[in-house]
Amino acid sequence: MSPAAVLERTSTPVPAVSTQSQVDELLRSIRIPPRPSLLADMQRELTAAEPSPMAIGQIVASDAGMSGALLKLANSALFGGARQSKSVNQAISFLGVNQVASLMTGLLARQSIPAEGAALADFWETSSRRAVAMVFLARRLRIGTPDVAHTFGLFCDTGMALLTARFPDYAATFDAACLEPVRPFTDIEDERHATNHAAIGSLLARSWGLSSDVAWAILHHHDYSVIDDDATPDAVRSLVALSLLANRAIDQYRGNASSHEWGKGGERACAYLALQEDETTDLLDQLHDMFHQSA
Structure with a gap:
């Protein structure tokens, strides 16, 4: 799939980018x-x-x-x-x-993608912690392969770093998307920038020759309906479900009692992974302890 095709498939049409030439120009302006x-x-x-x-x-x-x-x-x-x-x-x-x-x-x-400034330094810290959590969960739940889970955990939000470099106001977009309780995170990005970090991250994964499962999971990691979609490969569904658990653990470790993303997809993730509430709590507690030990 071409970069323009990925962008068009995942972006809400907006007047600012309404022609193919404008789509191509936008893509060229985002350095992958x-x-x-x-x-x-x-x-x-x-x-x-x-x-x-x-x-x-x-x-x-x-x-x-x-x-x-x-x-x-x-x-x-x-x-x-x-x-x-x-x-x-x-x-x-x-x-x-x-x-x-x-x-x-x-x-x-x-x-x-160097960490220039506090925001990107925090981005890489979060990505590294997520990758570690993904490996732990893949091993503990015996789902997927740890190396694929690790790669996805690191790369799923790389589009954020690239959008930060492209759009001076992306930090405000990120904050607004984090506070959105119902709509997909990527909808807010699409409205403001005519693309989103999932689409750009998927382009990076494809251009770097990462597996198609990783690239597609990155593309859909805020589209939690794929967890219930039998037509979606199990490898993609499991990566999206595991990432919700990993991010929930990171939120709790940082003292955030609630999470809009967990509210949007947590129940689906636990159902797909066949986790009862007490099992989920136990896994999150183990991740919390692991984060403390590695701090």
């Missing part, structure tokens, strides 16, 4: 970072008939900064535990090539 060469090399190896851990290790080791950052993540409580990796090859052996690729993709995203 090109896929890093390291990521392209790694994805090429992963699509081989038999991906080589040694080749993946050589790709990672070619960048000293990435190697150090990967080892730090691999040895964190969530991924490393008692097994401490002393080299990139050990990290790959402990975690597997797919999880290493997911961690590298996240590190490259932070490098390509």
Whole structure:
């Protein structure tokens, strides 16, 4: 699907952007970072008939900064535990090539979309916390794969960072969307900017060669009706449902007793994940404790 097609499919038509040329102009004005060469090399190896851990290790080791950052993540409580990796090859052996690729993709995203200012620094802190929570939930509930959950958790809101760079008043749009109790978050963005962070984030995911499930889940992660849609792939539905739980845990950790997004989709998410109220509370408490331990 072309960038313009994604934008048109997910945006409410408004007079400011009413022609194809204006849609294209808007898209060109939003800088989507090109896929890093390291990521392209790694994805090429992963699509081989038999991906080589040694080749993946050589790709990672070619960048000293990435190697150090990967080892730090691999040895964190969530991924490393008692097994401490002393080299990139050990990290790959402990975690597997797919999880290493997911961690590298996240590190490259932070490098390509730098945190300039307090707002974007908070954005990356939230994205990292969400990714960790998504891995925990995927493992605990045995739904989906942790590496895919991690990638989605990091990337689902990247469109916000790109829209912040494009529109000086996006912070006000974000605040208004957060306070909307009924309508989808993305509706507010569409009205003000003729596009939304889910559409832009999906474009970034596709241009970076991320899986189609991740790209589609990003596109629909504020459209909670997909959770009930049997025609939507289970992988997409589970990512959207898990993200609601992860974001609810982050809200509670930050002292926010209520959440409009949870009110819009929480019940659907719990039903899809077959979680009773006490099970949901227990998972949220465990995530809260995990956030405190990693603070």
